[in-house]
Amino acid sequence: MKPFAIAGIQMRVSATYANVELMKLKLDIAMNLYPWVEMVVFSELCAYGPLLHHAQEVPGLFEEEMRAAAKKHGVWLLPGSIFEKRDGKHYNTATVIDPQGEVVTRYSKMFPFYPFEVGVTPGHEFCVFDVPDVGRFGVSICYDMWFPETIRTLTVMGAExxxxxxxxxxxxRDAELSIARAMATVNQCYLFDVNGLDSGGIGRSIVCGPDGRVIYEAGTTEEIFPLELNIERVKRSRELGVLRLGQPLKSFRDHIGDFKIYQPGAKHPYLDSLGPLIKPTRLNKLTELKQKEADLEIPVSGIGYKGDEALTNEINFE
Known part of the structure; x- marks a missing residue:
């Protein structure tokens, strides 16, 4: 057995003031109650909430404070994420810090929650890191999980x-809980999902094992949930199968080149027919939008993804 103890912190998040001091207090409490914990994970945008005007450069003050907190307690720390200002754009970025207070890696969310998470630019690099003598970890953020390619890629890179x-x-949230179980099962990995409260979410954080079973599901109040994971279970599952049955990673490996939809230049007429990536609206408004699309002789589909502000301003989505 190769045990490794991770604590998730599900806490209230304010959108009107910084939550950094409360995060540090929660970390102090967690380590006082559970000194055997080796890694702590907070929720997405926990530090400053979901408003872009709190964005800051990375590295910056928040990262410095979190580095000091990790070093103080000698733990691995993933302090959720913050909106990062970089090259005139905004990213949703998480930092991984080791027990010496050093930044190991950073990850920017690949799939912002379009068309709702407007103004956020997608990241394009996957993120894995090694905890010495324990295993390989991957990082994804919220909506990333809805796209199976993201977790599968981390798994192919060795994430356990x-x-x-x-x-x-x-x-x-119910749909997300199902997705979390499915992603853990088909990728034969642990999935440690930490949600926030109030402006940071409705709780119900979940931890799933490599057989897809729920190890822990939090409620809808503040919680610190420490769990000792056995990383060897991942290796055993991948060697012998989920519950000694299906071996999805090996089967994927043996057919990895057969998916023509991913090949460069592939056409996707059905996907192209689904319409623009915009907030749902009343039927008459959608009809007007399609007419504007035809009049302008441009595809409105994907404007939210590409972040083309000029076009977005020209077309009134309301």
């Missing part, structure tokens, strides 16, 4: 545990 800060305050 997926750390997944989340900020979900909407009615689709």
């Amino acid at each position: 545990v997926i750390l997944h800060p989340t900020m979900t305050g909407t009615i689709d």
Whole structure:
């Protein structure tokens, strides 16, 4: 057995003031109660909430404070994420800090929650890191999980545990819990999903094992949930199968070149027919939008993804 103890911190998040001091207090409490914990994970946008005007450069003051906190307690720390200002754009970025207070890696969310998370630019690099003598960890953020390619890619890169800060305050949390179980199962990995409260989500954080079973599901109040994971279970699952049955990673390996939809230049007429990536609206408004698309002789689809402000301003989505 190769045990490794991770604590998730599900806490209230304010959108009107910084939550950094409360994060440090929660970390102090967690380490006082559970000194055997080796890694701590907070929720997405926990430090400053979901408003872009709190964005800052990385590295910056927040990262410095979190580095000091990790070093103080001698733990691995993933302090959720913050909005990062970089090259005139905004990213949703998480930092991984080791027990010596050093930054190991950073990850920018690949799939902002378009068309709702407007103004945020997608990242384009996957993120894995090694905890010496324990295993390989991957990082994804919230909506990333809805795209199976993201978790699968981290798995192909060797990730055995997926750390997944989340900020979900909407009615689709039940769907996310199902996705978390599915991603853990088909990728034969641990998935450690930490959601926030109030402006940071509706709680119900979840931790799943490599057989897809729920190890822990939090409620809808503040919680610190420390769990000791056995990383050897991942290796055993991948060697012998999920519950000694299906071996999805090996099967994927043996057919990895057969998916023509991913090949450069592939056409996707059905996907192209689905319409623009915009907030749902009343039917008559959608009809007007399609007419504007035809009049302008441009595809409105994908404007949110590409972040073309000029075009977005020209077309009134309301």
